[in-house]
Amino acid sequence: ELSGPAARPLVGLRALVTAGPTFEPIDPVRGLTNRSSGKQGYAIAAALARRGAEVTLVSGPVALDAPPGVRRVFVETALQMKTASDAALPVDVAVMTAAVADWRPDQVATGKIKKAPGGPPSLALTENPDILAGLAATGPRRPRLVVGFAAETENLIANARAKLSRKGCDWIVANDVSADVFGADGNAATLITAEGEESWPRRSKAELAEALADRIAAHLTTPGA
Ligand code: CTP
Ligand code: CA
Numbered sequence: 001e002l003s004g005p006a007a008r009p010l011v012g013l014r015a016l017v018t019a020g021p022t023f024e025p026i027d028p029v030r031g032l033t034n035r036s037s038g039k040q041g042y043a044i045a046a047a048l049a050r051r052g053a054e055v056t057l058v059s060g061p062v063a064l065d066a067p068p069g070v071r072r073v074f075v076e077t078a079l080q081m082k083t084a085s086d087a088a089l090p091v092d093v094a095v096m097t098a099a100v101a102d103w104r105p106d107q108v109a110t111g112k113i114k115k116a117p118g119g120p121p122s123l124a125l126t127e128n129p130d131i132l133a134g135l136a137a138t139g140p141r142r143p144r145l146v147v148g149f150a151a152e153t154e155n156l157i158a159n160a161r162a163k164l165s166r167k168g169c170d171w172i173v174a175n176d177v178s179a180d181v182f183g184a185d186g187n188a189a190t191l192i193t194a195e196g197e198e199s200w201p202r203r204s205k206a207e208l209a210e211a212l213a214d215r216i217a218a219h220l221t222t223p224g225a
Helices: 039-050 078-087 131-136 156-167 205-220
Strands: 014-019 023-027 030-033 054-059 071-074 093-096 103-105 125-127 145-152 171-176 186-192 197-204
Touching (some): 014 039, 023 103, 030 103, 039 205, 093 205, 131 145, 131 156, 145 156, 145 205, 186 205, 197 205
Parallel strands (some): 054 071, 093 145
Antiparallel strands (some): 171 186, 186 197
C-alpha cells in the first residue's frame, strides 16, 4: 500500500457523487422507484474519500452506512436530488451513479388512494429534470470532470456513447445490467471517454470503484486536463 501524498492525490479537491434510487410519491403510502442498491455509488464515494477528496454523497433511500469521511445528504425525489447536488457545487468532479426516476406523478394525493369499483386509477406523469445533463452544461460552475453511468441491457457501447454526447458529460461508465447486477456485489463495465474505451470485466463493485477513482485522480492531477 502507498502512503504519503501519492496515496492521497485528491487532497484539496472536491467531489459530488449521486447514488441509489429516487422515490417519487404517488400518495402517502405508495411511490415510483427504480432498482438500485446504491452499492456502486457508495463504493465510489468511499474510494474518492480515501484518496483525500472532500466528498458529498447525495443519496436516495438505501440501506447502507455512509462511508468514513463522506458527507452524506439523504434525499427522496429527483427534484430533491437536483437541489442537493446543486448545493454541493462547486466541485472538481461529479460522478452520477444514481438511478433517477425518469418520471414523477403529476400530483401527489394527500390521502391514500382507495381501491374503487370503477377500476384502477390512471397516473399522469411528468418528466423529471436530467440532473447529469444540467451539471454537464457549460457554465462557471461546471465541474472539471463530469462522469455519468449508463445502465443498459442491450447495445451497451452504442447506447452509452449516444448518452455521453446527448448529456454532454466527459466520461460515461457503460454498465451491463443484463446479468446479475442489482443488489449484487459484482459489476462489469466499460469506461467510455472521448479518447477511447477501457473495458473492466466483471469484478467487485469495490474494485470497479478503485479503478474509476484511479482514473479520476490521474485525470485531475494531470496539468492542463
Ligand atoms: N440521470 C440524471 N438525472 C435523470 C436521469 C438520469 O442525472 N433525470 C443520470 C444517471 O444518474 C446516470 C445517467 O444520467 O448517470 C444515465 O441515466 P439513464 O437512466 O441511463 O439515462 P436516460 O437519459 O434517463 O435514458 P433511458 O431512457 O435509457 O433511461
Ligand atoms: Ca433513465
